[in-house]
Amino acid sequence: MYGAKSRVILEGNLFQPSRDLRLGRRFTFQQDNDPKHTAKPTLKGFKWKHLNVLSWPSQSPDFNPIENLWYDLKIAVYQRNSSNLKELEQFCLEEWAKIPVATCAKLLETYLKRLVAEATIELIFAAFATTASASTSLIMQLLRHPAVLEKLREELRTRGILHNGCMCEGELGLDTIVSLKYLDCVIKEVLRLFTPVSGGYRTALQTFELDGVQIPKGWSVMYSIRDTHDTSAVFKDVDAFDPDRFSEERCEDKEGRFHYLPFGGGIRSCLGKQLATLFLRILAIELASTSRFELATRNFPRVVTVPVVHPVDGLKVKFYGLDSNQNEISSDLLADIKTEELLGAEV
Numbered sequence: 368m369y370g371a372k373s374r375v376i377l378e379g380n381l382f383q384p385s386r387d388l389r390l391g392r393r394f395t396f397q398q399d400n401d402p403k404h405t406a407k408p409t410l411k412g413f414k415w416k417h418l419n420v421l422s423w424p425s426q427s428p429d430f431n432p433i434e435n436l437w438y439d440l441k442i443a444v445y446q447r448n449s450s451n452l453k454e455l456e457q458f459c460l461e462e463w464a465k466i467p468v469a470t471c472a473k474l475l476e477t478y479l480k481r482l483v484a485e486a487t488i489e490l491i492f493a494a495f496a497t498t499a500s501a502s503t504s505l506i507m508q509l510l511r512h513p514a515v516l517e518k519l520r521e522e523l524r525t526r527g528i529l530h531n532g533c534m535c536e537g538e539l540g541l542d543t544i545v546s547l548k549y550l551d552c553v554i555k556e557v558l559r560l561f562t563p564v565s566g567g568y569r570t571a572l573q574t575f576e577l578d579g580v581q582i583p584k585g586w587s588v589m590y591s592i593r594d595t596h597d598t599s600a601v602f603k604d605v606d607a608f609d610p611d612r613f614s615e616e617r618c619e620d621k622e623g624r625f626h627y628l629p630f631g632g633g634i635r636s637c638l639g640k641q642l643a644t645l646f647l648r649i650l651a652i653e654l655a656s657t658s659r660f661e662l663a664t665r666n667f668p669r670v671v672t673v674p675v676v677h678p679v680d681g682l683k684v685k686f687y688g689l690d691s692n693q694n695e696i697s698s699d700l701l702a703d704i705k706t707e708e709l710l711g712a713e714v
């Protein structure tokens with residue numbers, strides 16, 4: 368298949384259906400970055416149509432040893448110039464047999480390295496991008512909802528963690544952190560309304576029916592976390608940022624197993640769930656107790672959802688440290704340090 372053919376396929380399977388569904392530009396196209404899908408005319412066409420294409424690591428034979436062997440085989444067979452199909456098959460068999468065992472052994476030997484590289488890239492996305500997204504959303508929601516921030520500070524005061532605005536050293540153990548109920552509600556609500564990961568894929572192990580639609584065995588099925596949170600009937604006033612929906616009295620998430628699933632569901636759900644929530648709780652405690660912060664731009668930035676929820680061009684925030692009497696730490700005291708660097712941060 369060549370670039371031109373792939374463009375015909377795109378017209379029939381992407382552009383026409385997006386027109387039929389009246390999607391306009393409200394969708395993001397994800398592809399595997401195979402060279403024929405990234406040919407210059409194709410990319411130009413994407414640009415011309417203002418298509419939002421997800422940037423994605425290119426398809427790499429590094430992660431798939433057999434791809435290296437296919438490549439060697441292709442070159443060897445091509446050089447023999449077959450004149451008919453029978454001959455082509457014969458050359459393939461001969462050249463395949465000629466590949467030295469040492470070549471395969473080397474590919475296997477270095478496989479572990481490639482696997483580590485792949486796992487590292489995956490973990491950077493799974494752990495870093497997600498937690499960064501949730502942290503940014505947390506800060507943005509605390510900025511948007513000062514009453515929530517104040518209620519959080521009140522909880523910290525009531526629990527003796529915050530005195531006159533200062534966090535008292537030595538009192539913040541794991542037990543205390545996980546027992547802060549309102550804090551838990553705030554984190555849960557951030558992850559409901561600003562779900563960092565939009566969904567996941569599963570393979571159907573057997574044919575089944577869902578709402579009258581048959582899903583055949585072997586199909587890849589995408590489940591959408593964001594749509595689930597958006598459409599779940601258990602959440603009242605679904606668009607409102609309302610941490611109290613998770614309070615003991617209301618417990619909106621307790622009605623079913625799969626209405627609230629920011630960390631996915633089933634055996635392939637998030638491995639870092641506890642670590643991520645602990646991190647977010649500590650961040651919220653730190654922000655509520657040791658700093659005052661404000662938006663450094665006139666308006667809140669626009670938020671996009673791909674590849675994770677994040678503000679376009681970042682969220683610019685000014686942080687002011689508070690001393691033990693809840694006074695701002697004077698910038699004179701910080702004269703030796705570049706104040707702007709210290710207090711202005713881009714999240």
Ligand code: HEM
Nearest residue numbers: 493494497498501563564567629630631635637638639643
């Ligand atoms: C707020 C932060 C996070 C969110 C919202 C999140 C969300 C998710 C979701 C939805 C999945 C399941 C995807 C699926 O169904 O296929 C997942 C999987 C995973 N997450 Fe997280 N995650 C977060 C943080 C972390 C952290 C900090 C780590 C590691 C330290 C981590 C490691 C993983 C791993 C290894 C998987 C794959 C599990 C498997 O396939 O068995 N995540 N995460």
